[in-house]
Amino acid sequence: MRHGAVPPRVVIVGAGFGGLTAAQALRRAALHVTLIDQRNYHLFQPLLYQVATAGLSPADIAVPIRSILRRQYNTKTLLGEVTGVDKAARLVLAGDRQVPYDFLVIATGASHAYFGHDDWAPFAPGLKSLDDATAIRRRILLAFEQAETSDDPHERRRLGNFVIIGGGPTGVELAGAIAELSKKALIKDFRNIDPRHARIILIEAGPRLLPSFPERLSARAKRSLERLGVDVRLGHPATSCDARGISIGEERIDAATTIWAAGVAASPAAVWLGANKDRAGRVIVSADFSLADHPEIFVLGDTAAAKDPAGRPLPGVAPVAKQEAHYVAKIILARITGRPAPKPFRYKNPGNLATIGRRAAVVDFGWLRMSGFPAWVLWSAAHIYFLIGFRNRVVVSLDWLLAYLTFSRGARLITGTEHGR
Amino acid sequence: MRHGAVPPRVVIVGAGFGGLTAAQALRRAALHVTLIDQRNYHLFQPLLYQVATAGLSPADIAVPIRSILRRQYNTKTLLGEVTGVDKAARLVLAGDRQVPYDFLVIATGASHAYFGHDDWAPFAPGLKSLDDATAIRRRILLAFEQAETSDDPHERRRLGNFVIIGGGPTGVELAGAIAELSKKALIKDFRNIDPRHARIILIEAGPRLLPSFPERLSARAKRSLERLGVDVRLGHPATSCDARGISIGEERIDAATTIWAAGVAASPAAVWLGANKDRAGRVIVSADFSLADHPEIFVLGDTAAAKDPAGRPLPGVAPVAKQEAHYVAKIILARITGRPAPKPFRYKNPGNLATIGRRAAVVDFGWLRMSGFPAWVLWSAAHIYFLIGFRNRVVVSLDWLLAYLTFSRGARLITGTEHGR
Numbered sequence: 086m087r088h089g090a091v092p093p094r095v096v097i098v099g100a101g102f103g104g105l106t107a108a109q110a111l112r113r114a115a116l117h118v119t120l121i122d123q124r125n126y127h128l129f130q131p132l133l134y135q136v137a138t139a140g141l142s143p144a145d146i147a148v149p150i151r152s153i154l155r156r157q158y159n160t161k162t163l164l165g166e167v168t169g170v171d172k173a174a175r176l177v178l179a180g181d182r183q184v185p186y187d188f189l190v191i192a193t194g195a196s197h198a199y200f201g202h203d204d205w206a207p208f209a210p211g212l213k214s215l216d217d218a219t220a221i222r223r224r225i226l227l228a229f230e231q232a233e234t235s236d237d238p239h240e241r242r243r244l245g246n247f248v249i250i251g252g253g254p255t256g257v258e259l260a261g262a263i264a265e266l267s268k269k270a271l272i273k274d275f276r277n278i279d280p281r282h283a284r285i286i287l288i289e290a291g292p293r294l295l296p297s298f299p300e301r302l303s304a305r306a307k308r309s310l311e312r313l314g315v316d317v318r319l320g321h322p323a324t325s326c327d328a329r330g331i332s333i334g335e336e337r338i339d340a341a342t343t344i345w346a347a348g349v350a351a352s353p354a355a356v357w358l359g360a361n362k363d364r365a366g367r368v369i370v371s372a373d374f375s376l377a378d379h380p381e382i383f384v385l386g387d388t389a390a391a392k393d394p395a396g397r398p399l400p401g402v403a404p405v406a407k408q409e410a411h412y413v414a415k416i417i418l419a420r421i422t423g424r425p426a427p428k429p430f431r432y433k434n435p436g437n438l439a440t441i442g443r444r445a446a447v448v449d450f451g452w453l454r455m456s457g458f459p460a461w462v463l464w465s466a467a468h469i470y471f472l473i474g475f476r477n478r479v480v481v482s483l484d485w486l487l488a489y490l491t492f493s494r495g496a497r498l499i500t501g502t503e504h505g506r
Numbered sequence: 507m508r509h510g511a512v513p514p515r516v517v518i519v520g521a522g523f524g525g526l527t528a529a530q531a532l533r534r535a536a537l538h539v540t541l542i543d544q545r546n547y548h549l550f551q552p553l554l555y556q557v558a559t560a561g562l563s564p565a566d567i568a569v570p571i572r573s574i575l576r577r578q579y580n581t582k583t584l585l586g587e588v589t590g591v592d593k594a595a596r597l598v599l600a601g602d603r604q605v606p607y608d609f610l611v612i613a614t615g616a617s618h619a620y621f622g623h624d625d626w627a628p629f630a631p632g633l634k635s636l637d638d639a640t641a642i643r644r645r646i647l648l649a650f651e652q653a654e655t656s657d658d659p660h661e662r663r664r665l666g667n668f669v670i671i672g673g674g675p676t677g678v679e680l681a682g683a684i685a686e687l688s689k690k691a692l693i694k695d696f697r698n699i700d701p702r703h704a705r706i707i708l709i710e711a712g713p714r715l716l717p718s719f720p721e722r723l724s725a726r727a728k729r730s731l732e733r734l735g736v737d738v739r740l741g742h743p744a745t746s747c748d749a750r751g752i753s754i755g756e757e758r759i760d761a762a763t764t765i766w767a768a769g770v771a772a773s774p775a776a777v778w779l780g781a782n783k784d785r786a787g788r789v790i791v792s793a794d795f796s797l798a799d800h801p802e803i804f805v806l807g808d809t810a811a812a813k814d815p816a817g818r819p820l821p822g823v824a825p826v827a828k829q830e831a832h833y834v835a836k837i838i839l840a841r842i843t844g845r846p847a848p849k850p851f852r853y854k855n856p857g858n859l860a861t862i863g864r865r866a867a868v869v870d871f872g873w874l875r876m877s878g879f880p881a882w883v884l885w886s887a888a889h890i891y892f893l894i895g896f897r898n899r900v901v902v903s904l905d906w907l908l909a910y911l912t913f914s915r916g917a918r919l920i921t922g923t924e925h926g927r
Contacts, residue, residue, distance in 0.1 A: 125920045126920075142564070142566070145563070149918040151695035163654075163655060164648075164920075274583075276582045483900060498568055501637060
């Protein structure tokens with residue numbers, strides 16, 4: 086780059102796995118990078134369910150974005166909520182700020198979607214943010230507290246029923262963690278109730294759990310959950326949901342706690358961009374993740390509708406977002422240096438993992454499929470490895486080791502209030 | 507106790523240092539103990555300022571009451587908000603529950619008081635609960651974030667001003683921690699502002715900091731704070747406080763963040779009991795901490811107006827509450843077993859400690875007074891020692907060691923919203 090030339094400006098919206106990886110991949114480039122997020126931290130979402138079930142603290146799985154990027158001097162971090170994009174003027178609109186760009190990367194992820202049942206949202210909260218997680222933790226812990234003080238046997242039973250809607254990895258992991266909380270961690274804590282009598286009901290509309298895994302591992306996951314006492318219901322969707330419980334067709338299940346783990350919708354990026362989207366709201370992108378008529382705008386991760394060479398949509402997991410981010414960074418670097426564009430993108434699946442309670446998991450690497458305790462050890466090691474921040478690795482390892490040895494849960498705090506958080 | 511006799515019922519309200527200690531001191535007695543608190547955790551208040559300044563996580567200094575008392579089988583824990591006491595019927599009223607007692611111990615602590623300036627509360631929040639601490643943490647961190655994105659130099663200066671009202675231990679510790687946060691932990695994180703330019707102003711109406719310490723140590727604390735860049739203002743009270751800042755007489759200080767560390771008032775226990783109280787709302791108690799006309803009702807800790815033999819009021823610190831709790835437990839045990847009452851209560855002061863930033867403290871044991879780094883090592887060891895829970899001791903030690911070596915702060919998360927928490 087010639088002396089005195091103004092470096093091109095890259096604006097990245099979203100500091101999840103995709104946006105953060107894109108920023109880091111551009112760290113040595115002669116660029117001005119601006120990373121905008123509505124939160125001040127990067128969240129390690131795969132462990133969010135452990136915050137919701139009192140196994141970990143929020144700070145264990147979240148790191149301030151500024152501190153991750155503090156030594157990346159070509160990059161600014163901006164706390165702000167993006168409300169739109171002016172494609173003609175090449176401006177990102179964030180409140181009353183306008184941030185100019187030469188390249189724009191949008192990686193704003195997804196939030197939970199209720200498939201036309203938006204009225205269920207207050208009764209069946211979803212799990213996408215730290216505030217969601219501490220709110221769900223409060224609901225779960227308060228249900229036990231209220232059962233302890235209730236004199237009404239029916240109400241006590243309702244407070245002891247926990248319904249999870251959705252049998253993907255989040256639903257499976259939540260069900261396993263709540264089962265262990267009630268059947269192990271809490272058993273000595275109460276005098277009037279026996280937390281082991283809590284019923285955990287996992288509802289999946291499809292024919293099997295973990296549809297992205299091979300069928301044999303789905304069956305193993307179901308068996309592991311049932312061994313923990315979880316009531317797994319396959320093949321029937323929830324048909325209604327209110328403050329007192331849910332219905333599956335004719336059957337009514339009274340429950341004080343219902344958690345939504347069934348569906349996600351992309352963030353409103355398609356609306357900001359005026360771009361074509363699929364049914365889940367994901368932006369339709371070209372093979373290089375740019376918009377067809379705007380080669381300077383890229384969309385990736387859960388926000389984009391990307392497909393593998395066989396035409397199947399890529400799953401909404403961290404490795405997809407990270408690999409796409411590396412690819413997009415390469416394209417931007419090629420364009421500013423005049424080098425040829427990289428070869429077409431190909432997703433390399435590093436494997437699927439899901440954990441069930443304290444000592445079982447299912448792992449699918451394609452060439453290796455396993456379940457049970459060895460899979461759990463592998464799951465733990467992989468998650469510690471990918472956690473950012475030395476302190477967090479040590480604290481999470483310690484918490485898991487203690488939980489493994491004692492079944493205790495270190496973060497059983499009821500904080501905040503139901504209204505506002 | 508004769509077989510078949512119903513054991514006397516002791517109800518303890520409040521699971522702070524006083525209430526929890528009283529419950530634990532009764533663990534081997536033939537009693538039914540019920541411990542009622544409006545929160546599900548015991549809070550280690552002396553380290554609350556570290557949560558407010560992003561050094562520690564809420565779960566590091568809070569332990570579920572149930573898990574502390576899980577093996578104490580004569581004791582029930584009740585999550586509930588006490589609203590009154592029926593002294594004639596011997597009932598504690600908690601919502602729609604009525605909890606009968608033979609002995610009642612009230613240890614509900616204190617909350618911040620604004621001395622007739624209740625309208626200052628929204629602008630200068632106090633620090634008494636975990637929710638207070640995460641709310642203050644959010645304000646402090648957001649001030650830096652907003653300064654980073656502001657183009658108005660005056661607004662930027664206002665955002666960089668932090669006012670702490672009150673020069674007792676909480677105010678001194680907060681000022682030191684915010685100074686270190688801005689002058690060490692954050693210095694590489696921002697691109698548009700230099701966090702070292704933040705001004706931390708500590709206002710004390712009285713003539714010196716830490717009035718409960720010897721004068722020499724007050725002077726040392728002032729010097730240590732000034733070395734950290736804190737602007738210490740003695741001898742003048744804040745005269746007004748609003749959303750934009752505060753005034754000290756004629757002088758106006760614009761500040762986006764103001765924290766109240768100036769005064770406390772006892773909980774409403776005196777109102778529940780219809781008892782005499784002093785100016786700070788503390789219940790006037792007999793020498794054995796019971797009410798004059800109700801020997802079965804005891805009030806202790808920050809809720810009671812207790813005096814030493816010289817007639818000076820006992821300070822509102824953890825050792826006072828704990829020693830009073832042990833004493834009250836002895837009286838209850840003496841009464842139920844018919845043994846003679848214990849000798850009159852005498853407070854044994856184990857020493858006063860306060861810390862200033864990362865490596866200075868003041869310590870006053872009477873026979874030993876010290877300051878600087880050795881005092882800081884002693885302060886750290888004492889706080890680790892008194893923390894409850896093996897996990898918390900390890901995690902806090904680790905966080906402090908890391909902070910000491912790297913100046914980093916592990917819990918810099920902006921969570922919740924301004925309205926509701």
